[in-house]
Amino acid sequence: MPRSVHATKEYGKLRFHLSERMVEQGLNRNQIAQAIGSRFEVVDKWCSDGPERIDADVLARLCYVLECGVGDLITYEEA
Numbered sequence: 062m063p064r065s066v067h068a069t070k071e072y073g074k075l076r077f078h079l080s081e082r083m084v085e086q087g088l089n090r091n092q093i094a095q096a097i098g099s100r101f102e103v104v105d106k107w108c109s110d111g112p113e114r115i116d117a118d119v120l121a122r123l124c125y126v127l128e129c130g131v132g133d134l135i136t137y138e139e140a
Contacts, residue, residue, distance in 0.1 A: 071140035077111040078134055079104070082127050097122040107134075 083093060094104045099119060106112050107123070115135075123134060 073139040076136045079107045096126045
């Protein structure tokens with residue numbers, strides 16, 4: 062039978078790496094928020110435990126500003 066989220070509660074999670082990328086480039090949350098044209102709270106959520114819903118446009122803007130790919134900002138870890 063194929064995997065199902067109904068059959069298990071441990072299906073893994075997404076890890077967000079925006080903070081690490083910002084440190085590498087010497088940027089803070091205010092600078093990123095201004096550069097992507099978003100609110101500080103949006104960037105703060107990406108830096109802490111990650112957004113509940115991923116806005117593809119915000120993700121694309123982050124990738125553009127940080128000159129990186131989606132896989133540099135988000136990874137999946139199996140449980």
